[in-house]
Amino acid sequence: MVLLRHISIALTAAVAALGSALFIALNFFYKRRIWSPQAEYCTIKEVRRRSVGKRQVLVLGLDGAGKEEQHAARVDPGEAADKRGRCRPTRGFNFMSLNAPACQLDFLEESQSLCNTKFMFSPLVGGGEDLRRYWSEYLRKTHVLVYVVDSSDRTRLPLAKAELHRLLRVEPHLPVVVLGNKQDKPNAVSVSELHEALSLSSITEERRLFLLAAQLGSDGALRNSCRGLDTFQDLLLQLV
Numbered sequence: 559m560v561l562l563r564h565i566s567i568a569l570t571a572a573v574a575a576l577g578s579a580l581f582i583a584l585n586f587f588y589k590r591r592i593w594s595p596q597a598e599y600c601t602i603k604e605v606r607r608r609s610v611g612k613r614q615v616l617v618l619g620l621d622g623a624g625k626e627e628q629h630a631a632r633v634d635p636g637e638a639a640d641k642r643g644r645c646r647p648t649r650g651f652n653f654m655s656l657n658a659p660a661c662q663l664d665f666l667e668e669s670q671s672l673c674n675t676k677f678m679f680s681p682l683v684g685g686g687e688d689l690r691r692y693w694s695e696y697l698r699k700t701h702v703l704v705y706v707v708d709s710s711d712r713t714r715l716p717l718a719k720a721e722l723h724r725l726l727r728v729e730p731h732l733p734v735v736v737l738g739n740k741q742d743k744p745n746a747v748s749v750s751e752l753h754e755a756l757s758l759s760s761i762t763e764e765r766r767l768f769l770l771a772a773q774l775g776s777d778g779a780l781r782n783s784c785r786g787l788d789t790f791q792d793l794l795l796q797l798v
């Protein structure tokens with residue numbers, strides 16, 4: 559009985575000693591990992607690499623401007639042709655992605671995107687009246703704004719202009735690409751009329767601003783005055 563008690567005391571002491579040694583060893587190991595200058599350098603480098611890699615292009619525009627079709631056309635022109643005219647208004651936002659040889663494009667619709675030279679990301683946000691109040695929330699994380707306007711919706715051009723200028727006031731230096739969409743429609747305003755109607759001349763010269771005409775072809779492919787998708791992508795890559 560006495561022998562058993564001694565054995566159990568010895569075992570308890572051994573376990574306690576082993577536990578303490580383990581605790582001290584782990585503590586020493588992790589302290590070194592956290593505080594060593596090298597570990598700190600790696601963490602900073604990692605964070606920097608991540609932030610350089612994330613560039614975002616936000617796609618906004620009034621409801622029905624053609625934001626979704628524009629993005630669908632970039633992802634899959636054939637499918638865009640099938641879906642033509644059957645797009646439903648976006649509630650909230652969509653997210654799409656495209657793997658191109660030079661870069662990957664991810665599109666989020668609410669009518670938003672990103673990139674290091676190899677990677678581009680883009681969210682789209684719905685353009686309905688109830689959703690427009692949230693647009694400015696997306697601007698903070700954005701590196702380029704693509705603003706899609708329905709060139710044939712003449713009565714709502716003043717509203718499109720008011721919403722655009724409201725966004726520009728929130729982010730005074732954000733580069734902007736205005737897409738004058740639906741140029742195929744007979745009543746569409748020309749690019750110069752659009753420039754006038756959206757008061758683009760009042761925008762300061764420090765801001766990088768581009769106005770492009772765009773339309774979807776019968777094959778669902780996007781045609782714009784930037785001579786095709788590659789050049790449009792190149793423009794975005796330069797701006798992000």
Ligand SMILES: Nc1nc2c(ncn2[C@@H]2O[C@H](COP(=O)(O)OP(=O)(O)OP(=O)(O)O)[C@@H](O)[C@H]2O)c(=O)[nH]1
Binds near residue numbers: 620669683
């Ligand atoms: N004729 C013509 N129609 C287009 C063009 N682009 C889009 N559309 C049509 O316009 C309608 C609205 O397009 P969407 O892409 O759904 O519009 P949206 O900007 O995403 O609208 P919300 O989701 O409501 O914000 C659809 O019926 C499209 O087929 C274009 O270049 N030409």
Ligand SMILES: [Mg+2]
Binds near residue numbers: 626646647648684
């Ligand atoms: Mg939509």
